[in-house]
Amino acid sequence: MNDGSPLVDAQQQFVDALSSKTTNAEICRLSAALGRTLTGDVQAPTDMPPYHRAIVEGWLVNSADTKGAGEDSPVNFNISGNIIPGDESCPMPGAGEALRVATGSIVADGPVAIIRPWEGKEEGNIVSITRPFPPRFFIEEQGYDLKQGTTAVAAGTVIGAAEIGTIASLGIDEIAVASAPKVTLFASGDEVIPYTDTLKPGSIRDSNSIMLASAVTAAGGIPVIAGIMDDNFDKFVTAVKTAIENADMIVISGGTAVGGRDFISDLLKEVGELIIDGVPMRSGRPLIMGKAGDTPIICVAGHPPEALRGFSLFGIAALNKLMDRDAELPADSQNNQPPQKP
Missing domain, CATH: 3.40.980.10 (MoaB/Mog-like domain)
Known part of the structure; x- marks a missing residue:
């Protein structure tokens, strides 16, 4: 400006x-891209994240089953399984059932919600709640960060550590740089x-x-x-x-x-x-x-x-x-004004 x-x-x-x-432009491996300047947009080849995932650990339940839960009317769920990071699928919890999930776990599509650890009480194989939970509570949707085909890092960007991390998350190892x-x-x-x-x-x-x-x-x-x-x-x-x-x-x-x-x-x-x-x-x-x-x-x-x-x-x-960088004019660190005329 x-x-x-x-x-x-x-x-x-x-x-x-x-x-x-x-x-x-030349092709550069991602490991050597720090400080280089992109000459073309890097686009997401897939949705990111590529699946619905849990933002927190807890229990995955059908949100419809939580209706009516309160301090005087707790609702109980039978813990029927575990979903951990690396699992390739997650079933829809059955009526009155809960699945333990870890942060980052894949979760099912549909009207499910995650009960956070401090919002449920687990005893044996039963978890009880005292409040209702809306659908998709604490679930990050597929494509939340990037939709397939959208620009992840724009041309003209000077590649820093954050950009390297973003590009690596897309499975891309070679990029065009100035x-x-x-x-x-x-x-x-x-x-x-x-x-x-x-x-x-x-x-x-x-x-x-x-x-x-x-x-x-x-x-x-x-x-x-x-x-x-x-x-x-x-x-x-x-x-x-x-x-x-x-x-x-x-x-x-x-x-x-x-x-x-x-x-x-x-x-x-x-x-x-x-x-x-x-x-x-x-x-x-x-x-x-x-x-x-x-x-x-x-x-x-x-x-x-x-x-x-x-x-x-x-x-x-x-x-x-x-290098066609998307950069503003460098600022003067001294911020000196021109000498004044006597």
């Missing part, structure tokens, strides 16, 4: 500018060095690439760390154009601040189209977005917290669109 803030407006503008082209988008990550700046290198005066370790790679993985993508690019415009353009050939999305960290040597906006214009040239947030300008054909390009700040924040706001939004 758009709250009218400049940040949300920028997110929506960027997402709307991206192509509707999505990643391909292929994980490949996201190529660049770090930018002459001063940036690999994070394992020894720091020198004026240098900065590249913690962004591995951090953003982790964020890409968590969001359902496949990260490809392309390395550190120095401030050579032509080389950077060539590297990005090459990456676009095999990537579904490009993320660049650093080089977005105002300054003579920061040329990310020009780079986007060179390789594709500039869509957002700065987002009004407390951090200022360092969020630049564009695209090259169908490939989104997200350029975030070099400062690690702002880099992650920018990716969380715009990178995840782009990934959601690439």
Whole structure:
């Protein structure tokens, strides 16, 4: 939902500018489906539950036989059998008869009811009641959760543990999911060095690439760390154009601040189209977005917290669109308003 803030407006503008082209679908085993995105509805092949079942344990009786039961006029039933989970059928109790049932047991169709343990008194082979029970009392009907052919999990859903449980209950082991988008990550700046290198005066370790790679993985993508690019415009353009050939999305960290040597906006214009040239947030300008054909390009700040924040706001939004996820725009955890003019 758009709250009218400049940040949300920028997110929506960027997402709307991206192509509707999505990643391909692939078949995935249910055991490996956590975090994947469904590309088609999963429909129930049978009713769920597939039979009428007891919600609680107790005694199954014909509800008509309970009429007239009261404190001064108890009604007795002869316990004639047991129905346990795994039994394939349940007979209709005869007149004046009761069947012991367990939670989850199959129960008969017809005007039967379950007497809960605290509502009956069992002595020997007799259970007595002091109140009437309506038909189908504490019985879950066949198809209560899902009718055959109805949608159990909708396309665009990100599969979590609950969805895996639902799909497994339907006896389905293979589902169609969106292929994980490949996201190529660049770090930018002459001063940036690999994070394992020894720091020198004026240098900065590249913690962004591995951090953003982790964020890409968590969001359902496949990260490809392309390395550190120095401030050579032509080389950077060539590297990005090459990456676009095999990537579904490009993320660049650093080089977005105002300054003579920061040329990310020009780079986007060179390789594709500039869509957002700065987002009004407390951090200022360092969020630049564009695209090259169908490939989104997200350029975030070099400062690690702002880099992650920018990716969380715009990178995840782009990934959601690439995978056709049914998801709202990511919210800003900082909830910062733009800087006020003096």
